[in-house]
Amino acid sequence: xxxxxxxxxxLSVQEGDSAVIKCTYSDSASNYFPWYKQExxxxxxxxxxxxxxxxxxxxxxxxxxxxxxxxxxxxxxTETQPEDSAVYFCAAIGGDNTGKLIFGQGTTLQVKP
Amino acid sequence: EAQVTQNPRYLITVTGKKLTVTxxxxxxxxxxxxxxxxxxxxxxxxxxxxxxEVTDKGDVPEGYKVSRKEKRNFPLILESPxxxxxxxxxxxxxxxxxGRGYEQYFGPGTRLTVT
Numbered sequence: 001x002x003x004x005x006x007x008x009x010x011l012s013v014q015e016g017d018s019a020v021i022k023c024t025y026s027d028s029a030s031n032y033f034p035w036y037k038q039e040x041x042x043x044x045x046x047x048x049x050x051x052x053x054x055x056x057x058x059x060x061x062x063x064x065x066x067x068x069x070x071x072x073x074x075x076x077x078t079e080t081q082p083e084d085s086a087v088y089f090c091a092a093i094g095g096d097n098t099g100k101l102i103f104g105q106g107t108t109l110q111v112k113p
Numbered sequence: 114e115a116q117v118t119q120n121p122r123y124l125i126t127v128t129g130k131k132l133t134v135t136x137x138x139x140x141x142x143x144x145x146x147x148x149x150x151x152x153x154x155x156x157x158x159x160x161x162x163x164x165x166e167v168t169d170k171g172d173v174p175e176g177y178k179v180s181r182k183e184k185r186n187f188p189l190i191l192e193s194p195x196x197x198x199x200x201x202x203x204x205x206x207x208x209x210x211x212g213r214g215y216e217q218y219f220g221p222g223t224r225l226t227v228t
Contacts, residue, residue, distance in 0.1 A: 006155070032215045043117075043203050043219030044156070089155060093215055099144055099163070099207065100171065101217060103155040 002027040002094040006104025014112050019080055021088055021107045024072040029095025033073045035064060038087040038106075048075070080111045115140045117220035119204050125226045126194055134189045134223050136204030143209040145187040146171070146217070147179065149200040156203065162187055163209070194227040201225075 003026040013019050025033075031052035036044035050057045050064045050073065057064050061080075066073040077084055090104040117138045126132055138145065146161040148171075158171030162181040176198055178190040187206075191198060201224050205217040 004155075009153070034216070036219075041222075043205075043221050045219070046216055049216070098161065098169070099209065099215065100146075100158055100161060101156075101215075103148075103157070105153055105155045 001096070002030060002092055002102040004090060004092050004102050004104045006090050006107060008107060009105060010108045010110070012110045012112065013080055015080060015082060017080055019077045019084070019109055019111075021075045021090065021109075022072060023074070023090035023092075023104050024070075025092040025102075026071065027092070027095040028068075028071065030092040031095075032093040033064070033066060034091050034101070035062075035075050036089045036091065036103075038089065040086075044089055077109075080109075082111050082113050085109055085111045115218070117204055117206055117218050119202075119220040119223050121223060122221060123224050125228065127228055128195055129193050132191050132194060132225075134191075134202060134204075134225070136187045136189065136220060137185050138187075138204075138206040138218070139185065140206060140208075140218065141184065142206035142218075143184070144207045144217075145181065146205045147177070147187070147189045148203045148205065149173065150203060150222075151200055159189070159202075191225075194225075196227050199225060199227050 006023045034049035037047045038044045063076045091101040094100045147159040148156040160179040162168045204220040207217045
């Protein structure tokens, strides 16, 4: 089945710097890759997603890139702000057509003012 | 407001005492799912449901039951809770497979402690 690996597990940056979180997946049939942000005491919230027919997608300060050949995708946050501090999860839809999301282990991002 | 609700938000119980965590969504979503979140392991799917009366096991179903008698509700049942089920639980829903249907909306979570 699908397996998703996420790195790093923790990331600390200065306000205004960029942050990059990387994920790899195993199932070449996966075609949907969302990123979720989880703030303390809340459920994960979708912040951006990308499908397999697109290589890059951008929404203001966040962007996601996908390399299907290498089976990896990345989240890029530019001009980080303290409110970006949270746990970020990548995920991939399994290729078994059940709609099941397989999540990475999560990255705790700390943005220092 | 479109949302997924879960109750209770916090629960402390003892080993073996049956409990139910409720989940409800008001978006007419077909797909609903339960996850548990443990440190270093991300979110792992417990059970999912593609529609009313259609449920199936996820990756960690042992010790859990679910039912889907109505489209909006998807309760999680622990018949005989054990300490290894101490975790943070999330319910999620989506329209269904394909296209925008893959987008899952999560509830606020239920923190369960089993002593």
